Amino acid sequence: MDKPLTIAVCVGEASGDLLGAHLIKALKQRCPNARFVGIGGARMIAEGFESLYDQEKLAVRGIVEVLRHLPEILKIRKGLVRQLTDIRPDVFVGIDAPDFNLGVAEKLKAAGIPTVHYVSPSVWAWRRERVNTIIRQVNRVLCLFPMEPQLYLDAGGKAEFVGHPMAETMPLKADRTAAREILGLPSEKTVFAVLPGSSMGEINRMAPLFFQTASLLLQRYPDAQFLLPAATAAATARLTEILAEPEFAKLPIKMLEKQAATACTAADAVLVTSGTATLEVALCKRPMVISYKLAALTYAYVKRKVQVQHVGLPNILLGKEAVPELLQHDATPDKLAAAVTQWYDHPEAVAALEADFEQLHLMLKKNTAELAAAAVLEEAKSAH
Template sequence: MNSNHPIDNRSITIALCAGEASGDLLGAHLMDALKQRCPNARFVGIGGPRMMAKGFESLYDQEKLAVRGFVEVVKRLPEILKIRRGLVKSLKKIRPDVFVGIDAPDFNLGVAEKLKKAGIPTLHYVSPSVWAWRRERVDTIVHQVNRVLCLFPMEPPLYQDAGGKADFVGHPLAQTMPIDADREAARKQMKIEQWETVFCLMPGSRVSEIDYMAPLFFHTAKLLLQRYPSARFLLPVATVATRQRLVEILNQGEFRALPIQLMSAHADLACTAADVVLVTSGTATLEVALCKRPMVISYRISPLTYAYVKRKVKVPHVGLPNILLNKGAVPELLQHDARPEKLAAAVAEWYESPRDVAALQQDFHQLHLILKKDTSALAAEAVLAESGVAAAA
């Protein structure tokens, strides 16, 4: 297939469902690649601001699905189930040519299963972390969807061994971000002097994460400020809802004087400009690695959720850079270890160890090369193949 030219001019309908900010970014890139092949495509389902800016018809507010942790989900379960029922009903009526669930597996795989039974081809874009925990899900997933699109090279064999279809499409961040991150240029763009001490705080892309992580990160910032009085802090913000919550927390008396600059998106710019990044475990850790910056990974969830997850996890690390490099390249301070004193000490250790930072950047460079593929194009080809458009072209 020649991916540079449209392959079909009919009005194909592609349903997408992205449950959170990272899925919204994947969805937006996928839409671009699909539009190159099918300029008249209609996109409908659930998506965020990036997807909607490209003409996506979102039937529900994406933010309502952005909930993490078992305890937190239980509180919102009636509303989430109502949205899922409504989405399935609407899509059965619309009869899209194909459905793509983007991340959010607990929500999307249930939708995909019902649509597949109704004769609509389904894909899941971003394999759940089956290599890390609950590996038994693989057998279920291959029956729920026609194909899984995987961002990491160790994932497809797990589905293929279970009789399913899966493709390694690379990671879109590795494709869109430069191999050589230019810290000097990033600072110039942000009007930050090269000598300034700059830390980046990334407490999460969901409001529920912000509630757990932002106060912890702000207490850490206060300790770092004692150690480096001229330091400044950058905080990229994923959504309007998370910005509102962050502003509420920062307006509390103990945090009001912190020199924190909230930035709309531009996480890559903030990370590249920073000396060290303090980041909540998740997709953002990979973004920091691709910016070639040292980081400290942290995570806190409810004690009940943590107890459940800890029993199920089968890998020695939780941070994506550590998992992909198969070593403890960057510190992980989780749950009981997620304390301001420990986080500040770990950040300071990176800041004061340029030789260690240089070695880490070499590791991250190699990781970038492994993950760099034309992700959106490969994903689009798989989507159209399942829809039947590629075969008909």
């Protein structure tokens, strides 16, 4: 009897679990009897996935945290490679988490198992030399952004643009009135959203700066309300501590559990730390000011390595500075408040930006899971 098609998948964190669940659903439609095995989270397990290890053990952020858990992570990686080499899946799909997954892929590819990496690392932004390493480690890369595949093709690899899942799940027209109703906010109120980032390092650097900016905005707009979505329980705890400091204790800031898209849609303007969140704000069609600060030495190193004119995803994708970026020395409360005010005081500029963001949304909106499933099956067949 033929063994069923076996697809190995490995994800490192919650966002990967969601991509993985969508991919498994799309693959099951084409191959109802397929077996899915590897490392996955709750959403993938709900789709019938067999997880050989607890996915939470891989969701470690920050250098110190990673170092502390490194022996365990390496042990899991070794065990996973050993088990998958025994199982001999038809294809291995590493979803995001490149530091973990590309190492697994390299060993499986050497053992004759086709490998796919789903979500290209930001090679277009910095450390472009990684492209050559990645195409040695995997047979194919599935990219979320349209400018990525060419880098792999130019280096002799296989890659394609499958669209961004966020562009599929978010509405093309953002409903500000509905978002305000959900959050219990009057339609005419001045509302700003503040997104200082999700990792502890980002929160510690950016939250005080953003709260100082909020104080300045409050002087200009005394009835303003600030929304602060927190991604995790740890983020909520740390933000609560910072807000309890005397200089911030009186700020009218409403903390929300997750709900970032609702908060951004409801806001007149958004102050956001550079990262994936900037794309979410763009898909909410809201004006934003992007900021980032790093330790001085890290910044000097990164600045030398960065190969793009802009750091914010909306600006990179649109190929122009559609929204202001205030980084490092320019990231001051005065400059940030002035940039937010510019948006608030110029509705005609906001209307033009909304049109740009709608174009961006359409550019990224594809049938992502279907395209990814087709590519994965193509690689699986290539081995036979």
